[in-house]
Amino acid sequence: MLIGTLLVSSFVIYSALYLAPGNPIATLTGGRTPSPEAVRILEERYHLNDPFLVRYWDWLTGVLHGDFGVSIPLRQDVSTLIAERIGITLGLVVYAAIIILILGIGAGILAALRPGLIDSSVIVASTISAALPSFIAAIVLLLVFSVQLGWFPAFGPGEAGLDRIYHLTLPAIALALASLAIVSRVTRACVREELRREHVQTATSRGIPRHLVIRRHVLRNAAIPITTVAGLTIASLIALSAVVERAFALNGLGAYLIQAALSKDFAVVQGIALVLVVAFVVTNTVIDILYALLDPRVKLGERAS
């Protein structure tokens, strides 16, 4: 199933851009009229005359060996272009995921266990952050924390290491905010529901310490739906990172994909789109597997309809 989806997706990506209007020869020659001889050499070098399926097959086998073809406008290997930028995107998404997991699940558990002031402040905070689209959140964060307070840099990825983490903080928060709200609400709802279950009340009435009841009975059961929702929202960040990278002028994969789409650099668009789709599909599959591991009642391969 996973392999099938990935194969069909790769075919969709390749054929869509293959069918796109535009002439690679014109791009290569920069608008000048080339001699028939030059055209023939270029067609030969970039395999422009091979049948479609042959070119798709060449591309696909190349990709499996780490060769994403050549960017015609830049005359550079797409795999090099991707390798230079994948670290920033990965760092951004992982950073946002950590924020979501720690703050989202933490706030949700806290809100469920402590009704009253903590609960209502978590609800208010999550209602506000759920309504903030990432690019508007980016603008607000830029305004408050870089322009007015001057705590964080306004753009750029910084040097690798601690400086990178510092530079990625605002982008990661902008990316995380909306998902943070979803995860904390789901966590709160799930923990609440588990607290009401009979076996939990039985355990409490038998005098088992509260922290043990919560750890053994409440959180273990609540972990199952929380993992799924957190995983799905984190997977959705992969595509959304493009918008945030653009907002903070980070030269990651997503921002480069947008730039390549505008400049019609098809080899780059194909390569990055494939990387993002694979990352998205694989993440979703990992969540499915994790779900089955956490819940012994679910067997792999039997999907609930």
Add this chain to the structure above:
Amino acid sequence: MSAMPATTPIETVDREPSVRGLPGLRGTGIVGHVCAAILALAVLIAIVGPLLAPYSATEISLSNSFVGPTGDHYLGFTGQGADLLSLLLLGARSSILGPLIVVVAAMVLGVVVAIISAWRGGIVDQVLSVIMDVLFAFPGILLAILAAAVFGASLQTAAIALAIAYAPYIARVLRAAAIRERSREYIAALEVQGFSAWLICLRHLVPNISGLIVAQGTILFGYAMVDLAAISYIGLGVQPPQPDWGVMVAQGQSGVLQGYPAESLAAGLCIIIVVVAVNLLGERLNARSQGSAR
């Protein structure tokens, strides 16, 4: 785009004290009515905005760059020296009618796929499910970027791409509802009486799940609006100088860095108000449709 709780109703909204209200909004409470009023106003502005705008989007003079509110210009000027209030009114059209087109297209696609899947079952259902599974691999924003690369960046391209990306989510929710409805006895009775499948679907099945269809469409509008604005923000949707809230957030960003955030914030606020209104209304409609299904 962000994950779509449209498929997994996460939380149920507490029932509010019932107020007598418009028939379409019954059971959505005061909040539902207020949200519906905000949306009606937004749609009205989207339609007649160009008539209300005191100045045109092209009436710009750089000498007015970032000038604050004055007597005739209630919200002041943008960085490019255009009247901010006029831009907001003009931008409402693409910002609100764009997502509306996305929702209508996605709902039509989703409903047709769901009904065919539920009605025919078997191999047809399986083939459609596989196609939907492949579409699930493409997040809306990614599909829109790909579409922009192939067909060129425009509102139309982005809207079509988003509609295709959303359709599987709608189809999945409605398919389950349609299968439940399909197994009801009245459908079997109509079939025995010899009514055609088309007639039964259009006259009975679709109207009976219409509450869910409306609720899902309302929730989808919020996602469509945010995603479409994001696509315009990154430069692959509405093309400037055509006014649009997403474009305005992007164009105002240089002002934000210089300490003049009015344009970005005003456009962002417009997006947020409409999205919050539509989400609150959608949650309530969804809770109502699930309440009535049981």
